[in-house]
Amino acid sequence: MDNASIWLWAASLAPLALLLFLMIGRGWGAAEAGSVGWLVASLIALTVFHLRMEAVGLETVKGVVEAVTIVYIIVSAILIYEVAKEADAFVPFQRGMTRLFAHPLLQVMAIGWVFASFLQGITGFGVPIAVCAPLLVGIGVRPLHAVVIALVGHAWNNTFGTLSAAWIGMKQVTDLSPGEYATTAVQTSLLLWMVNLAGGLTICWLYGRLRGVWEGLPAVLVISLAHGGVTLALSQWDDTLNGFAAGLVGLLVVAALARLPRYRRPSRVTDSPVFAPGTPTTTAPTPAGEPAPAGEPAPDRPAPAREPTPDRTAPASAPAPGTPSGGPTPVAVPPAGAPVPAAAMSLNSAFLPYSTLLVVTGVVLLIGPLKSVLGRPTVDVDFPAVTTGLGFTTPASTSTLALLTHAGTLLLVTAVISYVLYRRAGHLRRRAYRSILSGTVEKAIGPTIAVVTLVAMASVMQGSGQADVLAAKVAAWTSGIYLLLGPYVGVFGTFITGSNLSSNLLFGAFQQTTAQAAGLSTAQVLSAQTTGGALGTMISPSKILLGTTTAGISGQEGQVLRRTLPLTLVMTALVGLPFFLLG
Template identity: 60%
Template sequence: MTLEPNIWLWLISFAPLVLLLHLMVLRRWGAAEAGVLGWLVTAVLALTVFRLPLDAVGLASVKGAFESITIIYIVLSAILIYEVANAADAFAPFHDGMRRMFGHPLLQIMAVGWVFAGFLQGVTGFGVPVAVCAPLLIGIGVRPLYAVVIALIGQAWNNTFGTLGAAWVGLQQVTTLTPAESATTAWQTAVLIAVVVVAGGLMICWLYGGFRGIREGLVAVGVISLAQGGVTVALATWDATFSGFAAGLVALVAVAGLARLPMYRRPSRVENSRLLVPERGPDTGGATTAPVTQPGSGDGAAGTRHVRSTTAAPATADAGPTGSSTSMSFNTAFVPYYTLLVVTCLVMLVPPLNDLLSRPSVGLGFPSVETGLGFVTGSSTWTFEYVTHAGTLLLVTAIASYVFYRRRGHLTGGAWRGILSNTVEKSVAPTIAVITLVGMATVMQASGQATVLATMVAAWTGGVYLLLAPIVGMFGTFITGSNMSSNLLFGNFQQATAQAGGLSTSAVLSAQTGGGAVGSAIAPSKILLGTTTAGITGEEGRVVRILLPFAIGVTLLLGAITATLS
């Protein structure tokens, strides 16, 4: 349907998002509470203003509930991995091992929260990097709130070409590009991704220590950015589906090399970094003690325990509530994540195996719906490839890790009871939040509210649309939680807008998916994955307050670059 610019309809469509941000950012509501009210307001507006039939509102909400299953599955499995590692008391030796490999605390944070998170996004995606890396960052002494923030920043850059190019393939599915246009779009997108890489690295340094943090981390940012962004640019036009994985892999090698530089073997000059739980130094025979914050301790000011640093004897794992006092090496502590990498690479990167395991699936069809205002949402099918799903890969990893730790004597016979109990307890609030937030997004799409928001922005911006095109992509990822979904939702619209305005299609589409990558840092569903596994459920608003200026600033920068390139 063709819409005339209508400020009232736009404001009404924007109201649920304003309410959501108000409740989470200003009122400090958790995502579960805010999501319920946000969905309710969205449904009422769909019924009254957009005249979506009641059964269609219900249908859209049910569709959202089914789409939520894929996210909730990841949440449950990721929590389970954490609980297994925590019960085995694996985070203390992990902390000491990271100190041995990376002497500089900022490089430790970059290695886990930026490089490893980006690599995981290149292979798995779907929120797994946030769910996995937030607890790992806590394990090296990062405050839980900032552990979530850093993991979200660290995975954002690989949200277009990562996960074997899922978002890029989605963009191609809903647009009509010639081979030349596709190559140009891939290259321009890679350039924007390189900008996101640099911005993310600098942001982590700034959070660590302001301008001093940037000075200390500048060399690392340059090298890692060259690996992540440079490889993406070099390979995007050759094989877009492989470039994200390759860039993440090269970055892993690069950060290992950085650890050998003398400048990153010296102590940091940044004192009292906001990212880190303050270290304490009781009389330990010359060794300092580094706190390992347990999830649930908020910013990490309390609820800490201490382990001997690398200047002391090799790390040993203290007896946890369900574990044993058997010593544990760094490699043993990292077994869950080694296992995850091996399982994921086998399933995702071996074509015959991936093809075989992708066949089992379940699906449910949803008919098209039409509102009283003439908005039509086409029919769709929800498909769940449960064997190759990221949640299954995490679940297999959790089970394998439990068996490994049990046989090595790091877990007692009844440890599984506490592990399952804690997993269920921690999953209740995020399950409610995911269902309501995704349901809110599907109702917005079915009623036409999402279309109104994007269409009116295009109509009102006219010749400056190139500057704002990334905002549409960021908005799409914000409401759907996925850059791929954002591309599927707005890719065709972005191309039509570019053609109608005589703009470069390649420039607008690269802005769409580039902005979508940035939007993944503030997507509520991904934030929930982080706060849940970090044990700070209900703090989603604080995460948004930290990341929103970063996301908006980088997105506007991408718009300026897009306008310049075209």
């Protein structure tokens, strides 16, 4: 390789290398690092690749336009979560789940795997961890295990979850033919099915080692068949409904399993390591005063699932998760205009936002004539072809947004309907929309900036030829084993950016170009990329932080990472192995 080629490759690598250094070495967030990465990519496009200033601006605008469609989903998803949180819907949901599932392992799987998968199908962006970790603590699971279980349980649905935001993001930054698109969707579904099955078995192992696996194996096989089967079937039909429908079917299946005699009998695991000493679900509680095993944080004061409001108190009959027992809980008379206490909300009411989303998406997307009519209003932005001074050409393209059938619109409509219904039922106080909107804006600022800057950076690198140069060299150096390495690129992208979506935005085009340069299957490499990105959510620092915060063990993120990192590395190797052996 001559000096000019080395210089061109080093210049192309600089934006990514700086991004990684700022995020890992300096601890910057994706929003801040992404802004610097875009700036450096733009400067290199101007000076090294001789892209005109107006062309750099055009590629940046193209990235921003593509990012808007993703940000729309993010903001609307967070809005639904804030509505449910403000209505205190998570506390009655937790009580309803513990009544429905008598078997302790099924309780853990129902909340930490099935419900986490369902939430990931709708919301994502850390919401499943923030919700399910404290719910697990509330039924007696040790906080450290609660975070690990939620991370493992939700990971598989990170590609087609959040109404397929990560999958749509990968489509935005890659160029797939209809045939390649269909093949990639099938292969991705099969890989995610493997991850799903491995996640369920891992939770059983954590619960009771080999005995736990044997006890939970029938449920794991049936639930995984539902999750994986629905995902595979819908991969050829509808992106938006895929992860949501799989999560919903999983909920129905686990509810049916709870009625089987096998899961109505007491567990044979007499001292599960995932449960805190003295938990009613364990048959051999540790004597009072005996310390928890080494390395386990005390479970007596986990953080609540939502911040308390001045005019709400937990009812005496069912203290909030983590409230020490042994003394009466004071009962306060709510002031005029205050919402009904959480205990008065039924399980069906607690599930209201998600059942509403099911109805909204079903009506809009499953009724063909209505979907056709609503799909007509679109916003189309055309971008001309761009050619650099070095001869790299990006063809003309069109960005299209179907306003009324977009996933963000479906989520937004669901949030509005849920707010109205909760308000009429008395579960929301007057002007609750203020705190809901405030919480939504606060949570959405960081992801919005991160997505916009990362997509703009990827667009500039793609349009200037930097991605082509990187991909050509990587393909030349690793062509023999790249199918094994591809999933780890996805894991790494999620680790540094915090989401599978951002990983696909950052490395999707790079992976496609590398596959083409190495003569590999584009479908295989891209499916490995997004599956690896899904697995990377188990070690994402931002998601781990959400879990430790809501489970009440802030500062123990390192202990969580030490447990999830080996699982992530092993599962990622398994993802790349089939393609490597068959290739």
